[in-house]
Amino acid sequence: MKALLCKAFGPADTLVLEDLPSPEPKKNEVLIEVQAAGVNFPDTLIIEGKYQFKPPFPFAPGGEVAGVVKAVGEKVSHLRAGDRVMALTGWGGFAEEVAVPAYNVLPVPKSMDLTTAAAFGMTYGTSMHALKQRANLQPGETLLVLGASGGVGLAAVEIGKAMGAKVIAAASSAEKLEVARNAGADELINYSEQSLKDEVKKLTGGQGVDVIYDPVGGALFEEAFRSIGWNGRFLVVGFAAGGGIPALPANLPLLKGASLVGVFWGSFAQRQPQDNAANFQQLFAWHAEGKLKPLVSQTFPLERGGEAIDALGQRKAVGKLVVQVRQGA
Ligand SMILES: NC(=O)c1ccc[n+]([C@@H]2O[C@H](COP(=O)([O-])OP(=O)(O)OC[C@H]3O[C@@H](n4cnc5c(N)ncnc54)[C@H](OP(=O)(O)O)[C@@H]3O)[C@@H](O)[C@H]2O)c1
Numbered sequence: 498m499k500a501l502l503c504k505a506f507g508p509a510d511t512l513v514l515e516d517l518p519s520p521e522p523k524k525n526e527v528l529i530e531v532q533a534a535g536v537n538f539p540d541t542l543i544i545e546g547k548y549q550f551k552p553p554f555p556f557a558p559g560g561e562v563a564g565v566v567k568a569v570g571e572k573v574s575h576l577r578a579g580d581r582v583m584a585l586t587g588w589g590g591f592a593e594e595v596a597v598p599a600y601n602v603l604p605v606p607k608s609m610d611l612t613t614a615a616a617f618g619m620t621y622g623t624s625m626h627a628l629k630q631r632a633n634l635q636p637g638e639t640l641l642v643l644g645a646s647g648g649v650g651l652a653a654v655e656i657g658k659a660m661g662a663k664v665i666a667a668a669s670s671a672e673k674l675e676v677a678r679n680a681g682a683d684e685l686i687n688y689s690e691q692s693l694k695d696e697v698k699k700l701t702g703g704q705g706v707d708v709i710y711d712p713v714g715g716a717l718f719e720e721a722f723r724s725i726g727w728n729g730r731f732l733v734v735g736f737a738a739g740g741g742i743p744a745l746p747a748n749l750p751l752l753k754g755a756s757l758v759g760v761f762w763g764s765f766a767q768r769q770p771q772d773n774a775a776n777f778q779q780l781f782a783w784h785a786e787g788k789l790k791p792l793v794s795q796t797f798p799l800e801r802g803g804e805a806i807d808a809l810g811q812r813k814a815v816g817k818l819v820v821q822v823r824q825g826a
Contacts, residue, residue, distance in 0.1 A: 500592035506546035509803035533615035534590035541810035559590020563614035616817035636661030638707035646673035697724035718743035792816030
């Protein structure tokens, strides 16, 4: 089977397509014939040796896939060969086959094609957990989403609307904001040109927002926190802007009676699998009803998977990029 391999830490153009023997599923694993692999921010870090996990060389990047079960280990009973599935892989997804622990594999409903499924789990799973379990977002509340045209950001816009919130999308360009508007955002802020705090003040009649979803970090972090309202919840999702982990003066949450709330979806899925499964039932139902329309803005063949990672790292992507490992997904 073919895999796009990282053989030494470096930029995306150093990845090489090679033939490897097919993996054998261990007793608790599922072997998947990969149709498509979603591209996520950690892929930009893992190939550079900057991620929390450093897999042994050679490894393929690719943290999530969708495809068809080829074989299962002897202890796997809820899946069988031929099932359409999506899975979190951590890495190894940019390959024709990957073996994954069964607890990281979910059946894909008939209503969803496999390219969409490859772009769905990480982003919608994260944003649903963030807005439901961590923020307890209520209908009628105001949600501010930073990086609102990116993978997790755009999912947060759609889920926020599905939960009945008023959504303010914030992003770095007019083109990106248009993507967020098409996903249902009620109001738009271009934080390259406008003051986030002043615009939020105008849009909320000086009240501030109830919930802030922040996958960007950097200089926006504190500025965004200053636009939170009384009883607000600020979701710490990620640090795509780089430049170190931001810090917050502790008087800011005190003055607003506000909370700084961490979001770690991978850990939640492992520790609370039933809650995560319930989240996905709701997400699949919303998708089937047309309330969620995941945006796959571009697909790449396996040999050009490095270009997809590069586009994400260069802040050029909108919605999701997908590596189409096999045709016909
Ligand atoms: N906590 C969790 O459980 C969890 C789960 C999944 C992902 N994450 C994290 O969430 C973040 C976003 O992931 P993603 O897959 O949605 O990424 P993405 O699609 O690339 O979106 C990130 C957004 O961040 C903004 N950004 C600002 N500065 C940037 C820079 N220097 N480089 C790239 N983007 C920049 C961009 O929007 P603008 O240009 O509009 O600013 C971009 O749309 C990452 O830090 C990821 O690790 C966390």
